[in-house]
Amino acid sequence: MEGLLGEIVAKYNYWIYVVLMMIGFYAMIGKRNLVKKLIGMNIFQTAIILFFVSTGVKRDAGLAIVDKELALAGAIDVATVVNPLPHVLMLTAIVVGVSVTGVALAVMQRIHREHGTLEEDEILEKIGR
Amino acid sequence: MISGNFLAYAIAAPLVMAFVVNLVGRARGYLVAPLALLSLGVSTLCSLLLLARVLREGPESYTMGGWQPPWGIELVVDPLSGLMLVLVAAIALIATWSAGASVRQEMEGREHVFFTLYLILVSGLLALTVTGDAFNLYVMLEITAITTYGLIAMGRERAALASFNYIIMGTIGACFYLLGVGYLYILTGSLNMADIGRILPELYGGAAVATAFAFMLVGMWVKMAFFPLHGWLPNAYTYAPSGTSVLIAPLMTKVSVYLMIRIMFTIFSPEYTFFQHAGVQHLIVWASALAIIVASSLALAQTEFKKMLTYIIVAEVGYMVGGVWLANEPGMTGAVLHIVNDALMTLCLFLAASAVVFRQGSCRFEDFRGLYRTMPLTMAAFTVGAFSMIGVPPTAGFFSKWYLILGGIEAGQWAYVAALVFSSLVNAVLFFRIIEIAFFNGEDEHGHGHHGAPLRHEAPGALVQPLVLTAVALIVVGLASGVLVDSIIRPALQWLQ
Numbered sequence: 001m002e003g004l005l006g007e008i009v010a011k012y013n014y015w016i017y018v019v020l021m022m023i024g025f026y027a028m029i030g031k032r033n034l035v036k037k038l039i040g041m042n043i044f045q046t047a048i049i050l051f052f053v054s055t056g057v058k059r060d061a062g063l064a065i066v067d068k069e070l071a072l073a074g075a076i077d078v079a080t081v082v083n084p085l086p087h088v089l090m091l092t093a094i095v096v097g098v099s100v101t102g103v104a105l106a107v108m109q110r111i112h113r114e115h116g117t118l119e120e121d122e123i124l125e126k127i128g129r
Numbered sequence: 130m131i132s133g134n135f136l137a138y139a140i141a142a143p144l145v146m147a148f149v150v151n152l153v154g155r156a157r158g159y160l161v162a163p164l165a166l167l168s169l170g171v172s173t174l175c176s177l178l179l180l181a182r183v184l185r186e187g188p189e190s191y192t193m194g195g196w197q198p199p200w201g202i203e204l205v206v207d208p209l210s211g212l213m214l215v216l217v218a219a220i221a222l223i224a225t226w227s228a229g230a231s232v233r234q235e236m237e238g239r240e241h242v243f244f245t246l247y248l249i250l251v252s253g254l255l256a257l258t259v260t261g262d263a264f265n266l267y268v269m270l271e272i273t274a275i276t277t278y279g280l281i282a283m284g285r286e287r288a289a290l291a292s293f294n295y296i297i298m299g300t301i302g303a304c305f306y307l308l309g310v311g312y313l314y315i316l317t318g319s320l321n322m323a324d325i326g327r328i329l330p331e332l333y334g335g336a337a338v339a340t341a342f343a344f345m346l347v348g349m350w351v352k353m354a355f356f357p358l359h360g361w362l363p364n365a366y367t368y369a370p371s372g373t374s375v376l377i378a379p380l381m382t383k384v385s386v387y388l389m390i391r392i393m394f395t396i397f398s399p400e401y402t403f404f405q406h407a408g409v410q411h412l413i414v415w416a417s418a419l420a421i422i423v424a425s426s427l428a429l430a431q432t433e434f435k436k437m438l439t440y441i442i443v444a445e446v447g448y449m450v451g452g453v454w455l456a457n458e459p460g461m462t463g464a465v466l467h468i469v470n471d472a473l474m475t476l477c478l479f480l481a482a483s484a485v486v487f488r489q490g491s492c493r494f495e496d497f498r499g500l501y502r503t504m505p506l507t508m509a510a511f512t513v514g515a516f517s518m519i520g521v522p523p524t525a526g527f528f529s530k531w532y533l534i535l536g537g538i539e540a541g542q543w544a545y546v547a548a549l550v551f552s553s554l555v556n557a558v559l560f561f562r563i564i565e566i567a568f569f570n571g572e573d574e575h576g577h578g579h580h581g582a583p584l585r586h587e588a589p590g591a592l593v594q595p596l597v598l599t600a601v602a603l604i605v606v607g608l609a610s611g612v613l614v615d616s617i618i619r620p621a622l623q624w625l626q
Contacts, residue, residue: 028297037293041300048304048311055315086314089264093307096271103275104296107282110289127287 013054020047034111034118038104045097049090056086135182136191136204139175139218140255142168147248154241161240162229165248169225172255173218180211184617188624190261198261199324205261208621209465213258213387220379220472221251223595224480228372230591231483235370236283243283243372250276250376257384263310263396264320266388267303270352274299277381280373281365291364298361302351309345312337313396322395333401342401345392353385353446356420363439371483374435379476382442383468386449390465393453394625403456410454414540417451418548420444425555434492435482437559438475441518444552445471451545452533458622460536465618466610467529470517473603474526477514480596481507484588497567503586506593508567510600515560517603520553525607532614 008015024047027040064084070076108118115123146168154161183189188207192198206214225247232243253272260266278299282292314320316337317328332338347358354362362382366374393402403410421444428440449471452464482492484507489496501508517526530549537546587593606613 025301028301034293037297041297044304045300048307051308052311055311086311089320092264092268096268096275099275100271100278100296100300103278103282104293107278107289107292107296110282111293114289123290127290 013057014051017047017051017054020050023047032120034108034120038101038108041104042097042101045093045100049093049097052086052090052093056083058082134191135175135179136206136259137193139172139179139214140204140252140259142171142175143221143248143255144252147245147252150248151241151245154244158238158240161244162225162232165225165229165244166222168248169218169222169251172251173215173222176211176214176218176255179206180208180215180617183208183211184620191259199319199321202265203261203321203323204256204259205323206259207624208617209387209390209625210259212465212469212617212621213384214255216469216472217251217254217258217380217384220476221254221376223476223599224372224376224379226595227375227480227483227592230589231371231375231487234487235285235372239283243280243370246276246279247372247376250280254380254384258387261322262320263313263322263325266391267307267310270303270306270388273381273384274303274352277373277377280377281369284369284373286368287364288368288370291361291368295361295365298351298358302348302358304348305344305351306348309341309343309348312341312344316341322391325396326398329396329401330398333405338401339406342392342397345396346389349385349389349392350450353382353389353450354443355446355450356416356423356443359420359424359443359446362443363436366439366442367433367436371479371486375476375479375483378438378442378479379472382446383449383472386446386453386464386468389450390453390625399456399625403454410456411542413454414451414542414545417447417454418542418544420447421451421545421548421552425552428559429555432494434485434494434497434563435479438478438482441556441559442475445475448530448533448549448552451542451548452536455533455536455540455542455545457536457539459532459539461622462614462618463529463532463534463536465621466532466614469613470525470529470603470606470610473599473606474514474517477510477596477599477603478518480592480599481511481514484592484596487588487592488586494563494566497563500567504588505585506597507588510593510596512564513600513603515556515564517607519556519560523604523607525603525610528607528610 021044024040024044028037028044031037031040058079061080061082064081066076066081111123112118115126117123146164150161150164153164183206188205190198191204193202193204228247232240236243250273253269253276257266257269257273260269278292278296281295282289313325316332317325319325319328329338351358366378369377424440424444424447428437428444431437431440449464449467452460452467484504485492485496485500488504513524517524520527520530530553534546534549537549
């Protein structure tokens with residue numbers, strides 16, 4: 001049991017991402033309100049962004065701004081610099097997330113205009129399935 | 130110099146034209162469809178030339194912006210991705226031909242909005258087929274997905290709700306894939322597919338590699354609507370506007386299947402995919418057999434033609450996934466050939482649906498009454514498409530199904546073979562039901578002109594011409610499938626291994 005606890009504490013960032021992702025996943029699948037589904041989707045995406053960012057972290061490392069000459073000469077200790085690539089990738093992923101949210105909100109507006117509600121149950125009732 | 134940049138032109142032409150169309154189309158709506166056709170013509174031409182060159186001189190890679198591969202984003206054209214590039218460009222070209230007319234009818238005055246999204250979607254699909262970078266693949270996947278959400282939401286009745294469900298499912302799929310990429314990046318420190326494939330074999334057997342593999346595969350399965358994960362597809366494709374479903378139904382799922390092949394063979398290797406976890410391969414073939422049987426049975430329960438087709442697509446996805454996972458040469462050949470054939474068959478049938486919708490307003494089964502008299506060309510092409518879906522010999526569908534069945538027998542996967550046969554029988558029932566309605570019924574309602582001569586009421590030329598072309602292509606591809614397999618698919622598969 002203690003081994004498990006130690007494992008969790010040592011890699012707490014990964015456990016937090018897993019928990020967040022599960023919360024988002026539950027909201028997307030389990031909730032019947034479309035806005036709640038969308039918020040769940042955002043939590044889900046954010047969890048993955050946190051996961052990626054935490055992979056670039058190094059203890060006691062500094063910013064990834066280095067002198068090119070020094071870097072080419074091999075005079076920079078890699079351990080003192082965080083890996084910037086995951087952060088950069090996640091900038092793109094954030095943009096993707098924002099776009100999807102925007103499209104989803106627009107679609108939701110159309111649903112509301114057509115059916116007058118955002119509760120999935122009520123909409124399905126109105127459609128008469 | 131020009132020929133060196135064919136790949137960039139093929140992808141950039143629709144992308145650039147999307148902006149042009151949006152700006153010009155606001156004032157001059159009639160220019161939109163011809164401009165879209167022009168840009169896709171350029172794409173098709175470039176990709177054909179590219180495929181010819183790749184077959185002659187071997188795979189080539191294009192470094193975007195001049196950054197060298199492991200760091201920069203690399204586009205790779207090998208025979209398989211070249212084939213997919215031609216397929217996507219050509220299908221999009223034919224679909225656009227008909228989309229112009231149906232879009233003008235269904236959303237007058239909004240053509241430029243529709244075609245802007247449409248062209249960005251095609252551009253994304255083209256880039257998906259050739260990208261050599263795992264993260265870039267995620268971005269392109271989301272570009273195609275976001276445009277598709279918008280295109281579906283433009284449709285009638287429940288389209289918006291279907292689109293919302295697709296947004297939720299599509300995001301789950303893409304995020305799972307991204308998570309898999311994250312694990313691979315932690316393990317290898319690289320995002321280039323070939324580079325990951327080089328580094329990964331030392332790490333095989335680890336739990337993290339297996340996790341990455343599982344996440345990426347499940348993500349792709351959600352995107353391609355592999356059976357238990359197919360829930361979003363039927364409504365989304367049914368309620369989408371005709372112009373949309375004509376493009377996305379043939380292409381989206383097929384490109385996802387191709388991407389699954391990429392993940393299995395380029396990022397991972399055949400040894401890992403098929404032999405590292407022995408039980409998995411059998412399990413997936415069983416799952417695809419189940420997918421085929423359940424989806425075919427669900428198709429039987431439908432009363433609307435388009436909705437029935439969407440369930441057939443789900444079954445066809447089962448064909449292809451199963452074919453790939455049979456892990457032998459005929460199965461693999463059949464799967465790749467079926468990607469081509471299924472794209473053509475689906476295009477043919479959705480074009481027919483779009484022509485029927487144009488004249489009859491919807492495409493429930495009773496709308497087909499007497500159509501053999503009033504729309505003979507449409508129904509002739511429809512019959513060819515239906516025969517191909519069933520697997521009647523001279524049409525394309527027969528040959529890929531033959532390879533798949535041979536592969537199933539060779540691998541001893543009898544459940545899969547039985548599912549294929551069952552699905553063919555179900556397809557025969559489904560399509561002959563429609564053919565019967567269209568041929569025999571409705572004599573007293575339609576078709577009595579002067580002296581009992583049938584009243585022709587064919588869909589406009591822009592809808593019929595691509596339909597007939599596709600039907601002819603189905604037969605030509607069927608007759609030429611030996612050549613196709615020998616000259617393109619076999620080299621492609623050899624290159625994969």
